[in-house]
Amino acid sequence: MQHQDQVDFMTAFAVGTVLGIGATLLLKPKRTPQQRVAKQWKPYSKQMKSSYKQTRGAFREAAGATGEMSQELASAGREILGEFQGEVAQILRDAQGELETVVEAQMKELSKRMEKTTKRLGKTKKRFGK
Numbered sequence: 001m002q003h004q005d006q007v008d009f010m011t012a013f014a015v016g017t018v019l020g021i022g023a024t025l026l027l028k029p030k031r032t033p034q035q036r037v038a039k040q041w042k043p044y045s046k047q048m049k050s051s052y053k054q055t056r057g058a059f060r061e062a063a064g065a066t067g068e069m070s071q072e073l074a075s076a077g078r079e080i081l082g083e084f085q086g087e088v089a090q091i092l093r094d095a096q097g098e099l100e101t102v103v104e105a106q107m108k109e110l111s112k113r114m115e116k117t118t119k120r121l122g123k124t125k126k127r128f129g130k
Helices: 002-027 033-061 063-128
Strands: none
Touching: 002 063, 033 063
């Protein structure tokens, strides 16, 4: 009887874990690539704002001599940042797809194991007349 209780407990634990993971994945809102990148960049925003203010001040001081060069530099920086954000977004999409595939495979495997355990328990009950 103690063995049966242990099997029931482990089965309930496994089912609860799978349901919890599934519920978390289903209820978690999917973020857009822009939201994911913004979240990753958030810790750096204060530092970037401070750097931007300093850079802006320096640009104003040297505007007469380097106005044309600073515009080209800013444009190149925006272009590089745009490309980088696109690459990061693609990496995040790929990682999410791979994670979803792994979780689905694990859930299928767990479901098969639960079916086997249920069948085994049914045979055990028949054998002992329960």
